[in-house]
Amino acid sequence: MFRPTSALVFAVVVALLAGLASSATPADPIRIAYIDPLSGPFAATGENGLNQFKYATEALNKGGGVLGRQLEIVPLDNKVSPQESLIQLKKVIGDGIPFVFQGNSSGVAHAISDAVQKHNERDAGNRVLYLNYSAVDPALTNEKCHFWHFRFDAHADMKMAALTDVIAANKSVKKMYIIGQDYSFGKAVAEGAVSMLGKKRPDIQIVGNELHPIGKVKDFSPYVQKIVASGADAVITGNWGADMIALAKAANDGGLKVPFYTYYAASDGVTAAIGAAGIDRIRLVHESHPGNPNPPKALSDYLTGYRKLHPQNDVNQPRIHTGLNMLAQAIKRAGTTDVDKVAAALEGAEFTNLSGDQLVMRREDHQLQMPVYISVHTNKNIKHDLDASGFGLALEQKIEREKATQPTTCKMQRPS
Amino acid sequence: MFQLIFFSILNGLVYGMLLFMLSSGLTLIFGMMGVLNFAHASFYMLGAYVAFTVGLHLGFWPALVIAPVVVGLLGALVERQGLRRVHRFGHIAELIFTFGVAILVEEIVQLVWGRPAKSYQVPAALDFPLFRVMSSSFPAYKAFMLVVAVAIFAFIFVILTRTRAGLIIQASLTHPQMVAMLGHNVPRVFMIVFGIGSALAALAGVIAGPVLGTFPGMAQVLGSIVFVVVVIGGLGSLSGAFVASLLIGIVQTFAVAMDVSVGGALAAMGVHVNTAGALHDLWRVTIAQVAPILPYVLLVLTLILRPTGLFGTRET
């Protein structure tokens, strides 16, 4: 039926492809689901996170894997939607994958955490463990805590405590403006800022406390005008992603030259977009050494190795390395992938991370106890820059673990 | 207070003019072809990205010209090869087609330029504060945006009302059959209008990219607001789109500046509500928080009270 020419082309093609083919046969790996945005507006963050997971997994697998088995990351796209996340979680459960990592958006985290708890209570034979590497709403390890949730990032209040310590020491700050996204994390930041500043520096006046819809504001200039008009001499914001870029740009255009204290104003395009406008003005609170200046060797090698694989991206979440390695350690100790036993092994587990810090997974609420770092956006003495932009973060201050710790209201219920 | 009001007006004007650049093309396409073009904002995004790439090699000023031309030709191509074929299957098919194009453009942009935001910066020649009032400054680039938008408005207005081509376009808006019978090639007029509309959207993208950010979600953020402008202004009405753009730009900017709660605003007008009732969430919320939904309130009210829009003469 073919014309001779197309038949010939076809035959050649088949031969070519057959020649290229080779097969890889992974032998019964331990599967770990990764539920985060891999398409849509927040895909950049999710994809970079996935690459960091793969990078950390490869290192573990090269060392022989866990219990003689390889680890395999199963990426599932949730488009940062709570609803899509639950659809994916049902697939995870249906496929019998025991471990789930997720981090982007506390809204999603609440949905997954709640669904995991309900599922595990109903179906004891097919439980899943939720490992939260980035969603920092304090409620997740306080009133909403449960046995099958572990958090590997410092929560918003731990970070806010560190941030407010720095602000309290800065006597030139007299009027503070708080702006954030209108959802659980943004609200947690605002509440933490108001209550902690009230205790540490009652003389600082909160001249604005604003919540804007998440991902919907096109132009931040009106907000910036409001900040200018309020006479604020410093700003706290939990904004991330496009909302952070737009806010920084508008601030620059509007002539707002005050310091910004932020949670997520770096990497995934934010650093490059802020550029020179943010030098010595934007400060960031995070859970790891920023890599400048004088990074610990383990961290420096890790960052360099990742940059080789992904020239445009950064290891912006070293906690991914921490979470994955602590999970591997717990599986080893438990000698099984049984969810309850692994969870029990994680409780109270200790780990030394890439920054050389000694971390402990607190039994009472499953919140990892860790030091907190404050860094500043700059282009001076940058060894490990972000977004390949020449700009990066330089360490200003480290708040030790004992000082960063926060009390919890969690009453952990353990399965009998 | 003066400072806040003054800059709110300026920012409202800039934002409104940006909306106008997007909606001027859309209102012509919509009014003329009846197509709900969901891909319009995608051409805006393409404009920003193409300008970013051209700007890397040739600088901002050539990009300002090249990007709209490239995207305009692309728009004409989409109309000629896609939309025209779909036309005979009706408006819903056309709509789904533009829907598909919007998805495609967003994905292709991510394929070509990657997912993280691009560092598309204001050109150095315009990167200085134009003037300062007390502690705020107004960037020269925003003044440039205003000038471009006004120039476009004047340009289209003159073309539409003073030239022969404009008269044909205007006639095609209302009486396509008649124009065809007079021997004009109406499908070609459609293609040209679609191309020019896309080019205008791209121009908006070129000049808005450095201010509002250049990232794969930038089309979606503006997606439905341009429809609001077009409908409020009246389908096919350029002056309507102009007024509606400014109206929405200024209303939204001022709403952000107001920290009064809805209940408080009503109380100031002499209306006292029971703030503890079932709707207490509504009274507690500030005007600033409801700012993003105000355009849609305006849209629904306009359509109920005046289905033709502010300046329109017909409903569909």
Added chain:
Amino acid sequence: MSTPVATRPFAVAGVARAARVRRYGLWLAAAVVLLLLPQSVRTGTAIAVMNQMGIAVIFALSFNMLLGQGGMLSFGHAVYFGLGGFIAAHVLNMAGRGAIYLPVPLLPLVGGLGGLAFAALFGSFSTRRAGTVFSMISLGVAELMAASSLIFDKFFGGEEGITTNRSKAPLLLGLEFTRDRQVYYLIAFWLFVATLAMYAFSRTPVGRMANAVRDNPERAEFVGYSQHRVRFVSFCAAGFFAGIAGGLFAVNYEILTAENMGLNASGAVLLMAYIGGIGAFVGPILGAVVFTFLQSMLSDYTGMWLLYLGILFLATVLFVPMGLAGLLMLHAPVWRARRVGRLLGPYVLTGALGFVAAVGIIGLLEMVHFVAAGRTGTRRLFWLVVAPRTLMPWLGFAALVVAGAVGVRWTGPRAVAAFAEASRPGRP
């Protein structure tokens, strides 16, 4: 169905009876399939996807009551799905606390009534006009409701939404709904009932008048029907069934967020209905099943699933504007004339060549994606492991595209000609 059969000639009555038997048989067969479906699958994932499909089918059918039957293009149909779901979720929470007595199986009805109430409210002003005005009001209402979720924090739960727990409600006849499999039967039951009801609605005088108003409103008015009233009734009915779907969503996922009411959800249901075909009752059913399948499965295999979905929409509009159901219906005369056999050859050949071209295109796109993401090394594509940074796979996939496209250009017109030949009336 209610036309008096007795007055007709005997033979016609016999034909009508046969048609009726066939129709009832179809419904019965559908019920049996729904009951047996879960037995045929092993994994929980398949059940989860089927539950999602069931909900989508009801939603898409309710949407087509507006678009297909009433000619009303709504950009905000998800509003009634979402509001029905939110109300159902709150009622389920109340039932869980013991504040009211309501077992889970009746919950979708609560959602339906919620959807109905809001459809009556918004429909009262939005159905006054048809066409673009209706569409734009629906767009405005959709954006308003989506944004209101941030204002009415108590009801919508802000960005996190409202969570609920179906295992805390009182039991009816000892029916438990802890596992997905149990929920499946609940969804299947409501799917059957709702589909039957929507089909029946399309046969009622009101349903028929909706068609009349869609096609020629002036004439319908002359006959004495208010077009506003007819549209309003259709709108309310559509809202009711969308609410039922929302109620089922609340039971299945135990969470509702503002997203359920958003523009994306409304756009998705439009695409479902259109891909399936808005001209036939079964169209949205096909569309919902295909769309849900692609949406939930494609994203596991590729980060560019939206690109493929976009291509699918364009291809549908350009080549199959009548939708899947329309394409099938086109073949009804061929089927009746028992000439399907003659089409098999050309169709299979064209399909196979099209498949070859598609494999080539997908291969090329995935490799572009790979290189654009700055990755190196190899990746799996279909049954192969390829190295996109080398020339060979590019040549290979490009050759597939060329071979497939050339082939389709050659066999495609023949398949169309074969179809035209087979569907020509008369003796074979």
